[in-house]
Each structure stands twice: as structure tokens, then as C-alpha cells.
Amino acid sequence: MVAHLARLLPEAPSVIVGLIVNPVAGLGGAVALKGSDGADVQARALALGAVPRAAARAAAALGALHSRRPGLRVRTVAGAMGEDSAVAAGVPYEIAHHPRARTKSASGTGAADTRAAVAALGGVDLLLFAGGDGTARDVLDGGPRSPVLGVPAGVKVYSGCFGLSPFAAGATAAGFDGATVEAEVVDLDEEAYRSGRVGVRLYGILRVPAARARLSGRKTGSSAAPPGSAESIAREVAASMLPGTAYALGPGATTLAVGRELGLELTPLGVDVVRDGAVLASDVTEQTLLTLAMSQVTHGVLSVIGGQGFVIGRGNQQFSPRVLARLAGITVLATRQKLAALGGRPLLVDSGDLAADAAFGGHTRVVTGHRESVMYRIQSASEDL
Template structure:
């Protein structure tokens, strides 16, 4: 007898713009595909569902046909009920329509794969339906930008939360903010985040991410010290400069133009390419030793997988763990309250390999040893 009814929604367009440097997918899906972007949302949902694959006999998945859920569910052997016919070309309206249909069915959990735009679509349906009960939802991160607090920290972590529910563990519910930004402004280097509402999610702090902290660091003296240390240790290699305000400060100290929300490359302290795609980064780094300079997202602790999907698993493997240079102010690290840094590269095996302690540059000749340790991977051991 089925004891757990899992509503499932995949936004197949989520995250398309990330690897090709478009900073999002809203309104640019066709352009992203033309640039060579590959859909990843189904793969991300599959990673989450594999965690609970052994429970397949106890779960019924209620979903949409084809790429919006059915294909993944059936591929993993789950009992699947299709309640919505997916068109050839999907749009945000289809996500809303699937959720509207699912809400007419008793569910134990609504699991969806997407980004902040998808979370907004889910929230809008709940809001329009005037649903005031604590019906739980959980997001599998598949978008370029994940500001909302309704997502697992990784696809595997989202699966771990569902597993806890299946195991009958005491999992409370908490309200979490649904956030989104203006992608047009985002592509121009401006972050305009807005809170749209809240959804109820399983309250498991190890596996469910915090809302992203916004704003630049205000302590310019600390950032100047960090930049000085990075610049002093630069050699002849290529340096891939990740997104974020801390890395941007290094570029400013070098007097170089910077793509705040993109990925640039410098060599010999000169800018040689800017706002590159995943494919361009692979090509550029093929013949030359390369290092990666990145910082964490404040409040969340993510190093990879949030706004920097240009840093593909293939690129990270080529660069190597020892050539990743992490920058952060101690204020940002303290704000994590002891939580580890997180990597969500899209390749769970690579994420496991990247776990460990790193020397984080926190000032001039000032370092902190800090752990990268995805909680979902630790719980898997």
C-alpha cells in the first residue's frame, strides 16, 4: 500500500543560462540553447530521487508527462501517476498549471526542480489558491540564482530531507522566504532582490539553505588586505576570477574591468577575457596551468553552483582542488555560525572529492582553515 504521495514538478528550462554566461534563464531560454546550453533540471531531480530510490515501492509520484516529471520518475522505477500533459514547448505557465493540478490531490510533499523564478511560480499558485495550511514544499536547486530559502543546499540534500520524512523522523515545518531578482538588471551587474512571500518547507537546517545575504562588504580595509595577498601571490598561470563582490575588489585593485556577476580571466595581472561561458573557459584553460579565485555566498556558504555554473565539473577537475583559491572576510565566515562551506558543482562525485579543509584568505598574510563538507554527503557516509 502506498504510504507517501510525492508531487513532482521539473522546470526543464531552469538553469539554462548559467553555463553560457546569461546569469539566468528568464526570457532567454532559446538564446541559451542556441549558445549550446544543455538542460540540467531533470538530471538534478534525478540526483535527488536516487537518494530515495530504495523506497520506490512505498511512494507514488504524481506529476506531469514527459520532461516535467514522468520521464525521470519512471526511469528510476517509481510508481507514477500523470495528471498534466506537457506541451512540446514549455513555459512558466506550465509550471503553474502543474502545481494547480497537483494541489487538487492530497500530497505529503511537493518537490520541484528549478530556480528562484520557479519558486515564485509555485508560490503564486499557493497564494492565488488562498492555501493557508502548512502544505510542505521543497525545491531541488537547478537554477542559476538561488536566493530563496525553500531549496535543499544540493539536489542530494533535498533527497536526504525526503528520506527523513520517509523514515518517520521528526521533521518540523518552517516558513521560508521566496526571493527573486530582476534578471535584466542582474545581467547588467545590479542585484535587485525582492521578497515575494513564503512557503512551508521541512525544517532541516543541515540540508535546507538559508536566504542569501545581499550587499557588498563595507569594510574596504579588510578587502584591500585580501586583494593585496591575492595579487602578491599571483604568478604566470591563468587566473579565473569568479563572481562576487570580494573577487571584484581584487579586480578593482588591479585596475581591471570586472564582470561582477560573471567569470573573467586574467594573466600577468592583465585581463585577457571577460564574462566567459563554460565552453570558453574549458578551451582557454586547455593548454595553460590555471587557478580559480572564488568567494562564498554570504549567509549560504556556497562556493560552487550558485550564479557561477560557468565553472563546470570538467573545468574544476582540470584545475584541481589544490589550485582553488578561496577569499572571504572573517565576518562572512562567522555569519555561517560554524556551518561548512558547500559545493554544488552538478557532479556529486566531484563534490565528494572537493570536501576537506581549505586555507581561506581572510587578509594580508592572514588565513583561516575552513571546511568544505556538504552535510548531505556526510550523512550519506
């Protein structure tokens, strides 16, 4: 099918694609800051050794797009807000805007620059932006006159306007024929989020390409799950823990229930490591988790994001490709209701490394209750692309 598209798409009419990159998107994920909004958070992230990843993910999207549409025209923003990604992807581009850096941040740009860039790129056929939910809100506030598509690069990607992965975003842009659908942009208070309080509300609507299979969709909550579902799963996980083995518990209400079952208070929305019924390390960074996994047998315990199906790559960037390579295994947790809500769609992995993601292809055991589990399909978010 890919070969068929490659034959057809270069002959399609030329498409003008705009590109805006939030250079600090995702900066706080691997260093356990649970977001990247705010200059102080960005500075802390860099001090902790965070490595910017938005530019590389934008370049990956452009590469996937250009391979399918060699004749595309890219208009972007100077420097880190787009030009650097275009250069890295080796695609021809033109500068349509120079950021004025009205808002101080680790990258020298801010929300006002994103809004100004949206206005400057108003004449494109499709506007790509790389970032997370905060970037999506800034794009919406900029009043885009073109359909948009997000390249997932943030810590949290709960809005429905993003591709499943950078490669999925690029492939979707390449096949864009003008047909659009509405996608929700959500608002989330990062300070409350860091304290474990997840309050997501609808912020607005963006028009995106009509390619539902390649869009992540909006995150949904777990309120529909029957009382006791998480506790039932937690009993099963706690009962199966092996002596002497470390367990890295990812974010989520279900993993918090595992902590309660063990009599432990875990970090809301963080990654904690437990062993033999005690907390070994709290709210760990990617580097700390890697060090632990290299020194002892370590097993990952991860929950599924409702409505989206992501297991890795959304809010748990501590489980990086190099950490995944060191883990003895992974246990996936989800209620039967959450799996049913996926409508047969697979669980997804988007670690940022295609080889690491591909290792998850096939089926995985999902714990759904006490002495209950099902085998469920899991795959790279970039599979077949």
C-alpha cells in the first residue's frame, strides 16, 4: 500500500504546508516535571539535563511527508520554531515569519510567538505544529485560517488534533485532500497536574484532516469504570510481585491503586519504583530509572490512556528507549471497560525510537482484574508508515 501511495502522491497537486515548532515542548517529561509550561519549569528541566525533542519530532514528520510528496512547499518560522527542523529533514522551505520573542522562555520564544506565527502562515493548505496541549491552545488562540495537524511532542497530548506519532502526522499531511473534521483542544492546569489533580476541560475546536485512524483522539477519563475495578487489578498486580524484583509504576489511577494495595503512598502522575513492599525511589527521572534498571532486575507496570490507547510515550517519558531495553518486562493494566471503549483499536507505543516501538508488535497480556487478564494487540504508533 505504501508503494502504491508513493506512485500516486507525487503526481498530486502541490501542497503548501506550514510548520510551527514549540522548541521546549516535552522538555519536562523525562526529568519528571510533568510538563513544560513556564520559563521557570523549562529552566529547571534544562538544569536537570533535559534534552529538547520537539525539533527532531517535527523533522521526522517532515521527512515522512516529503518522502510521499516530494514536490511539497514548506513555509515556516525562522530558527528553532521551524527552520531548524526543515534543515534537519532536508526539505526545501521558505521563511514566512521571524519570532520576536515577546515571552521569555528557555528557547527565547513563547506563546505570543506561536500566535503570531499562526497569523503569518495563514495562507497555507495545512498547518503542522509540533508541541503538546499547551501549543495546541496557542495555535487555536492564533485564529488559524487553515486546517491544522499536531505533531505530538509534548509531555501530555490529551487533545484530539494530533497524529498518532510524528510519522503518522507526516503521512496524514501527505494524503490530505482538503476533507476535514472537528477535533477537540483541551485545557489542563499544569500546576494542578503536578499535584496529581487532573482537570481537563474543552478549550475549543480545530479543523483537522479527516483521517481518524491516524489521529490520537481526545483522552477520556475512567469515570465509567465500575467501583472496585482499579482495586481488583491492584490486588492481582500486588499478588504477582516477585521478591527481590523492582517494579517501576507509571502514572495513572490504576497504578496508584497498586500503591494503596501495598500500603504505599505513590507520587500522583509520577513514576515510583517499589521493591519487596517498600518504595525504593520516588518520582524518578529517566536517568534515575535507567540507573536502577541497570543495577537490578526491574519490571515496568503501565496503565492505558483512556480513549487513546497509549501505553508508552504520553506522560511517561521516563520509560525511554534505553530504559525499555533494560527492563525485564512490562505489565499493562486496564479495565475491561477501557479496552472495550477502544473499539478494537490497538494499544500504542510512541517512545521516540522506531526500533524500540517495533519490539512491541503483536499481543500483550493486559491485567483487567483479580485473576483476570486478556491478550490484546499492541503496536508501534508508526506501524506501516
